[in-house]
Amino acid sequence: MILPAPPSPILLLDLAAEHAALQPTLNDAMQEVLDSAAFIQGPAVGQFAAELGAHLGGVHVVPCANGTDALTLALMSLELPAGAEVITPAFTYVATLEAAALMGLRPVLVDVLPDTFNIDPAAVEAAITPRTGAIVAVHLFGQCADLEALRAISQRHGVALIEDNAQALGATFQMPNGETAFAGAVGEVGTTSFFPSKNLGCLGDGGALLTREAARAALLQQLANHGQSQKYHHQRIGLNSRLDTLQAALLRVKLRQLPHNTAARQAVAARYDDALDGVAGVVIPARDPRSTHVFHQYTIQVTDSGRRDDLQHFLKSCGVPTMIYYPLPVHAQPAYAYLGYRAGQFPVAEQLCQSVLSLPIHPLLAVAQQEYVVHILTQALA
Numbered sequence: 001m002i003l004p005a006p007p008s009p010i011l012l013l014d015l016a017a018e019h020a021a022l023q024p025t026l027n028d029a030m031q032e033v034l035d036s037a038a039f040i041q042g043p044a045v046g047q048f049a050a051e052l053g054a055h056l057g058g059v060h061v062v063p064c065a066n067g068t069d070a071l072t073l074a075l076m077s078l079e080l081p082a083g084a085e086v087i088t089p090a091f092t093y094v095a096t097l098e099a100a101a102l103m104g105l106r107p108v109l110v111d112v113l114p115d116t117f118n119i120d121p122a123a124v125e126a127a128i129t130p131r132t133g134a135i136v137a138v139h140l141f142g143q144c145a146d147l148e149a150l151r152a153i154s155q156r157h158g159v160a161l162i163e164d165n166a167q168a169l170g171a172t173f174q175m176p177n178g179e180t181a182f183a184g185a186v187g188e189v190g191t192t193s194f195f196p197s198k199n200l201g202c203l204g205d206g207g208a209l210l211t212r213e214a215a216r217a218a219l220l221q222q223l224a225n226h227g228q229s230q231k232y233h234h235q236r237i238g239l240n241s242r243l244d245t246l247q248a249a250l251l252r253v254k255l256r257q258l259p260h261n262t263a264a265r266q267a268v269a270a271r272y273d274d275a276l277d278g279v280a281g282v283v284i285p286a287r288d289p290r291s292t293h294v295f296h297q298y299t300i301q302v303t304d305s306g307r308r309d310d311l312q313h314f315l316k317s318c319g320v321p322t323m324i325y326y327p328l329p330v331h332a333q334p335a336y337a338y339l340g341y342r343a344g345q346f347p348v349a350e351q352l353c354q355s356v357l358s359l360p361i362h363p364l365l366a367v368a369q370q371e372y373v374v375h376i377l378t379q380a381l382a
């Protein structure tokens with residue numbers, strides 16, 4: 001088979017190009033912080049928090065150092081007893097449960113749904129015990145987990161809901177009362193990450209907590225800053241977990257670009273849907289009609305999962321980079337062997353680890369590049 005060369009190098013993410021377009025504004029923002037020398041808790045931190053909160057329907061935003069700390073702080077704010085159980089999906093990035101494990105809480109894994117990859121609410125409810133302290137749901141790849149069912153379960157059992165929203169910032173969900181809720185603003189606390197590759201990324205590490213409750217926002221603020229109410233007065237044992245002023249200043253610039261970038265990602269996803277729907281050998285990502293999808297990833301399933309790795313290598317040899325999020329379910333990670341789960345206990349998560357493949361998707365992916373990706377992929381599957 002004779003294949004054309006890619007129109008221009010195809011990247012999974014093109015941050016250099018994204019930043020080049022914003023260069024003068026990013027430079028100004030950096031220069032302003034350099035001039036002020038207010039590197040910790042400078043004015044840009046509060047300004048960014050207010051702007052992001054307004055962007056997400058008026059939620060309180062508490063910035064912190066990264067998305068993993070955000071999960072830790074969210075759990076700290078619940079003041080759970082040692083050993084309390086925290087229900088999380090078996091198919092996620094490890095940080096989702098790392099925070100719970102580090103705090104001496106017990107991660108309880110449940111399986112995910114085969115179509116949306118998100119946590120299975122029926123499995124969550126079945127896993128609730130008198131020791132359950134929290135449910136940590138993940139809005140994987142940019143689409144909301146079933147917030148309707150999860151909120152109902154959380155309320156029915158009096159168990160807090162934490163939303164790990166590192167991948168779905170700006171996604172919305174149609175709640176049964178007709179209200180449109182923002183991902184991360186439904187549970188007691190939402191967490192997010194500004195790791196550079198996320199939909200809203202800074203130029204280093206960063207994260208934030210989202211909550212609708214003013215009192216909880218104040219508590220989270222305190223916990224993120226050494227548990228202090230005022231300087232040198234410590235009410236609680238906290239963390240040193242702050243967003244740098246420099247990152248906040250850069251994020252203010254990048255936040256203005258987020259709606260445009262999200263729309264661009266959605267346009268790429270729509271073109272993949274059109275081109276790949278019904279193509280034998282792959283399944284396109286399912287859409288929950290109640291949720292918008294901000295396409296942090298565009299993740300297909302390779303029906304004959306035994307061919308997935310060969311397909312990935314072939315695509316790579318043709319200049320099409322792809323990624324496997326995630327190659328191992330959480331219970332197969334050596335670090336979590338102590339939880340005592342066995343292979344076969346979370347069949348959907350295990351199957352997805354064998355079959356998923358995330359295709360290039362970013363705001364600057366050109367139509368010609370995408371056509372090339374589709375061409376190579378369909379040739380390989382034919």
Ligand SMILES: *Cc1c(COP(=O)(O)O)cnc(C)c1O
Pocket residue numbers: 066067068069092093095096138164166167192193194195205206207
């Ligand atoms: C990226 C990510 C995190 C962790 O964020 P960091 O800022 O890297 O600590 C947590 N959960 C999920 C689902 C993520 O994708």
